[in-house]
Amino acid sequence: MNISEVITAVNSYTVKKMSSNLVNKNITDIEGILKKLILFYIREMESTYKNHSQFSRRKKLPYKLYLEHYHYIACIIGARFEKHGTIGTSQGFVDNYKTFGAVNSKLKLLGNVGARSPKKNKNGRFNIIGKCAEIKAAYQLNSKSKISQLKDIEFTNAYRPRTSQIIERCSTCKFVFGNV
Numbered sequence: 410m411n412i413s414e415v416i417t418a419v420n421s422y423t424v425k426k427m428s429s430n431l432v433n434k435n436i437t438d439i440e441g442i443l444k445k446l447i448l449f450y451i452r453e454m455e456s457t458y459k460n461h462s463q464f465s466r467r468k469k470l471p472y473k474l475y476l477e478h479y480h481y482i483a484c485i486i487g488a489r490f491e492k493h494g495t496i497g498t499s500q501g502f503v504d505n506y507k508t509f510g511a512v513n514s515k516l517k518l519l520g521n522v523g524a525r526s527p528k529k530n531k532n533g534r535f536n537i538i539g540k541c542a543e544i545k546a547a548y549q550l551n552s553k554s555k556i557s558q559l560k561d562i563e564f565t566n567a568y569r570p571r572t573s574q575i576i577e578r579c580s581t582c583k584f585v586f587g588n589v
């Protein structure tokens with residue numbers, strides 16, 4: 410495995426672990442669990458870094474793993490609908506956006522999934538349409554129980570795992586899910 414494959418594996422493993430066992434929890438509980446998962450995730454990333462670096466030295470591989478900010482999942486959020494809770498991240502894309510009409514029709518008004526959002530965020534950057542953690546969380550919930558009103562989804566704060574900083578909702582998500 411090369412460096413980016415190792416990082417991708419840790420990220421996907423963590424995402425999978427995060428989304429299980431969140432039935433019958435209220436949104437405050439989900440936020441508490443999310444915060445613990447973020448700490449777990451950071452530890453996993455750091456131990457991957459350490460082990461991989463040792464391995465690289467021993468085998469005299471021509472590279473060393475340096476953890477860069479872009480290796481980490483950028484944003485992570487918890488959400489709840491009816492009895493189901495889930496965790497969504499900005500890692501990757503949903504497999505099929507058409508399975509959730511209420512979200513997909515709104516995203517289409519902004520542009521194609523994978524394209525830059527029409528509006529810049531406060532930090533001066535564009536988001537990628539369909540990549541936000543909120544969108545992933547909503548899709549996961551809809552796959553468990555069909556959602557007709559997007560306003561019925563409850564969200565936790567969104568976090569940047571690397572710093573535990575709370576992230577403000579982006580313009581795309583404000584358009585899709587409303588202001589918070």
Ligand SMILES: [Zn+2]
Nearest residue numbers: 541579581582
């Ligand atoms: Zn967003």
